[in-house]
Every structure is written in structure tokens, then in C-alpha cells.
Amino acid sequence: MPADLSPIDRAKYAASRRAVDFVEDGMRVGLGTGSTAAWMVRCLAERVKAEGLTLQCVPTSTRTAELGRELGLNIVTLEEAGWLDLTIDGADEFDPELSLVKGGGGALLQEKIVATASDRMIVITDAAKEVKTLGAFPLPVEVIPFGWQATRTLIAELIGGSDVDGHEITLRMNGDQPFRTDENNYILDLHLGRIGNPRELSLLLNQIAGVVENGLFLDICDTVIVGYGDGRVELHDMATRTPGTEPVPGNVFTDGDL
Numbered sequence: 638m639p640a641d642l643s644p645i646d647r648a649k650y651a652a653s654r655r656a657v658d659f660v661e662d663g664m665r666v667g668l669g670t671g672s673t674a675a676w677m678v679r680c681l682a683e684r685v686k687a688e689g690l691t692l693q694c695v696p697t698s699t700r701t702a703e704l705g706r707e708l709g710l711n712i713v714t715l716e717e718a719g720w721l722d723l724t725i726d727g728a729d730e731f732d733p734e735l736s737l738v739k740g741g742g743g744a745l746l747q748e749k750i751v752a753t754a755s756d757r758m759i760v761i762t763d764a765a766k767e768v769k770t771l772g773a774f775p776l777p778v779e780v781i782p783f784g785w786q787a788t789r790t791l792i793a794e795l796i797g798g799s800d801v802d803g804h805e806i807t808l809r810m811n812g813d814q815p816f817r818t819d820e821n822n823y824i825l826d827l828h829l830g831r832i833g834n835p836r837e838l839s840l841l842l843n844q845i846a847g848v849v850e851n852g853l854f855l856d857i858c859d860t861v862i863v864g865y866g867d868g869r870v871e872l873h874d875m876a877t878r879t880p881g882t883e884p885v886p887g888n889v890f891t892d893g894d895l
């Protein structure tokens with residue numbers, strides 16, 4: 638582990654280091670976006686250099702593409718790769734069913750496309766992102782700039798709130814301008830506190846004209862690797878638990894069990 642890291646970076650590094658163990662020579666790998674995913678890209682580049690792995694790496698954002706290229710990874714488009722063996726990405730929240738909220742960094746659309754075009758998705762995270770119920774982290778929704786206020790009104794009606802004062806739904810800003818995604822869209826952040834029925838919300842949001850995609854990742858993530866500041870990792874694996882139930886002893890593994 639690199640010296641002089643803060644406890645949170647040590648946790649992100651530990652999860653990343655463990656996640657790249659799942660990459661095998663010849664794989665087509667999706668690379669996530671965010672501060673945790675950036676550690677994973679560095680760890681992966683180290684493995685590629687040390688072991689001479691031949692990989693095709695599909696980034697989920699221009700930021701990740703730049704970092705990957707800088708570090709010498711073979712960056713290709715999803716079109717070129719066709720389908721992916723594995724995607725490794727961060728998340729803003731995960732629950733006991735391994736449902737996720739993503740998009741804090743604004744990359745949710747490409748992340749969801751890449752993750753769903755993968756045989757397996759591994760999420761890397763620190764313990765602070767584990768929740769019983771999703772929603773404490775504002776849910777990002779990518780919308781087309783045209784008529785975004787009307788889209789916001791329709792979302793407000795759906796969630797039973799009001800967009801008048803902008804407290805429930807905020808337009809993400811970058812300085813004094815709206816934040817633009819890689820697809821040149823806007824992001825609306827939904828401050829819900831608690832998402833009672835993520836499946837219903839996700840379906841209904843995506844039916845609203847102007848909504849491109851939302852940050853709920855449901856039935857997409859297979860494994861969550863939680864890193865800790867002391868270098869330990871914990872693996873939560875979907876294959877070993879019954880969806881809808883709380884994790885039971887034996888379903889949360891410490892490193893080395895899988």
C-alpha cells in the first residue's frame with residue numbers, strides 16, 4: 638500500500654487492490670469513474686505492467702479514459718470490445734441486496750451502459766457507503782437540457798414533492814453553470830432521504846420524457862468489496878445470499894474466503 642494515505646484512501650486502495658485480483662489475462666474490463674475507481678485503475682495498471690496482461694479496457698467517462706491512457710492501459714470503446722467480462726466501479730450507496738445509488742460524479746449513464754454490458758459487476762467501496770435503505774445520498778437523474786424545468790416538475794409530481802423552492806430536486810451546478818455530463822446532459826439530484834421502493838421509482842423515472850437515466854443500479858451488481866483503513870477487505874457476494882433478506886452469517890466473507 639502506498640505510504641502516507643488517509644484512512645479513507647487506504648480503504649479505497651484495499652478494496653481496489655482486491656478487486657483487480659479478479660481480472661484475468663485476455664479479459665475485456667469496464668473501468669468505473671470516481672475517486673475509488675481511480676485507485677482501481679492505478680492498481681490494474683500496476684498488474685498489467687508487472688504481469689504483462691493483455692486486456693481491453695472500456696472506460697465509463699473521459700476522466701477515466703485519460704487516467705487509463707496515462708497509465709498505459711489499452712483503452713477501447715464499448716463498440717470495439719462488444720461485450721465485457723467484468724466491470725469494476727465505485728458507488729455512492731449500497732444496500733443488503735447490493736442495489737446501488739451511483740452518479741455522484743455524474744457518470745451514471747455510461748456506467749450503467751457499461752455495467753449492464755458486462756458478465757459481472759464488482760463494486761469497490763468503503764464501509765461508510767453501506768446503508769439499510771437507499772436514499773440518504775441524493776439520487777442523480779440525468780436529463781436532457783431541453784425543457785429540463787418541465788422534466789423537473791414531472792419528477793416532483795412523481796415523488797410527491799414540490800420543486801418550487803428547489804429543496805427536493807436540485808440542478809447540479811459546476812460553478813455558476815449547470816454541470817454537463819459526458820453526453821452533454823444535465824443532472825437533477827433528488828433529495829429523498831429514503832427510497833421505499835427503488836424498483837418502482839426507477840421504472841417510473843425512466844418513463845418521464847426528458848429523463849435519460851437514473852442512478853439506481855438494481856440487479857446489476859454481483860459483488861461488493863468493502864475496504865477498511867487497516868487494509869482489510871470484506872466481500873459481499875450476491876450469489877451466496879437470497880435477494881430481499883438481510884445478510885446472514887456466512888454470507889459476508891473476509892478476504893481469502895472467495
Ligand SMILES: O=C[C@H](O)[C@H](O)[C@H](O)COP(=O)(O)O
Pocket residue numbers: 669670671672673674726727728729738739740741742743744745748
Ligand atoms: O458518477 C460517479 C460514480 O457513480 C462514482 O462511482 C460514485 O459517485 C462513487 O465515487 P467515489 O468513489 O469518488 O466516492
